[in-house]
Amino acid sequence: MLRELEKILKFLIRMLFIWILLVWLLNLISKRVTSEVEESRKTIKKFLNAKKGELIFTKNTTESINLVANSLGFQKGEIVVSSDREHNSNLLPWQILEKKKGIKRRIVDEKQDHSFDLDDFNEKVKGARLVSVVHTSNLDGYTLPVKDIIKIAHENDALVLLDGAQSTPHKEINLKKLDADFFAFSGHKMLGPTGVGGLYGKKELLEKLEPFIVGGDTVTETTYDKQEFADVPHRFEAGLQHYAGIIGLGEAVKYLMRLGLKNIEKHEIKLQRFIVDNLNNEKIERIGFKGETGIFNFNIRKMSPHNVAMILDETENIMIRSGAHCVHSWFNKYNLQGSARASLYLYNNKEDCEKFIKGVNNIIKLG
Secondary structure, three states: OHHHHHHHHHHHHHHHHHHHHHHHHHHHHHHHHHHHHHHHHHHHHHHHOOOOOOEEEEOOHHHHHHHHHHHOOOOOOOEEEEEOOOOHHHOHHHHHHHHHHOOEEEEEOEOOOOOEOHHHHHHHOOOOOEEEEEOEOOOOOOEOOHHHHHHHHHHOOOEEEEEOOOOOOOOOOOHHHHOOOEEEEEOHHHOOOOOOEEEEEOHHHHOOOOOOOOOOOOEEEEOOOOEEEOOOOHHHOOOOOOHHHHHHHHHHHHHHHHHOHHHHHHHHHHHHHHHHHHOOOOOEEEOOOOOOOOEEEEEEOOOOHHHHHHHHHHHHOOOOEEEOOOOHHHHHHOOOOOEEEEEOOOOOOHHHHHHHHHHHHHHHHHO
């Protein structure tokens, strides 16, 4: 009997030791994760030239825009101004607020060359509470004159939210120089993992926002009747976060900073210029803004853009995008079914472009 009790006691002691060891390890890992996440936050803030308390981690640009739309406390009749080339993620939230809360929306029409019309904007920004526009368009790579837009908006007492999904990976961003009030971006666009992005906001503005998604880690104290929210940015980061993704995004940002965003932008423009100079065919129609960007957006006359993309994929192993590129409103405005879009980045080279040109020329011959 004593031997059996001794065995049980030894077993319990071993289990207690293992439990203490596990608790110690989990605590160690937890501290390491917290440290790595905050280190990533510092890295990304440096990348964007943001200050302490100005960066919230989200799932992506879409969630970031929705956070602003649902947290600014819009009232009936307040005005939101956007361009006519917004991604659905910067169109639908305002359409829904228009239906739910009665806000008013104003759309700035583009000029004949598909550039942003500052004269039209000067008129439509009057009395607006928020200007929410794309920084660089995923449609054709056109970068809006955001410095002018922000200056004019602030002169009219309007806040500015920039959709930076397509600009953050491709050009140098200095949010202090831009003076944007909010800036949204996605990690997967900039060599980072999927499911992680961010929202920059001036701290004094973030502190006035009502939390959009609430729960664990957003509060420091609760009773059955009230709560005490955590400081910015943690009050907006509810529940278990995508810690691995956040840490991965920090590493991707370090890599981009080592390469230099100005170098990346120059590289993309050089490749796009090569395509334009060597793909001069009367059957090709450029879609959207025709300046030097990192995107070549086109249609081959009398041919479906989906077929163009499929043939390039199957015959040349070239992947491009076809369709309305989540900018359906713009394509509907011009009665277009869609387009084929080649997007260039730091990993593309001249040989890729030569292969693309050859593939497009072969499709034209087939047509």
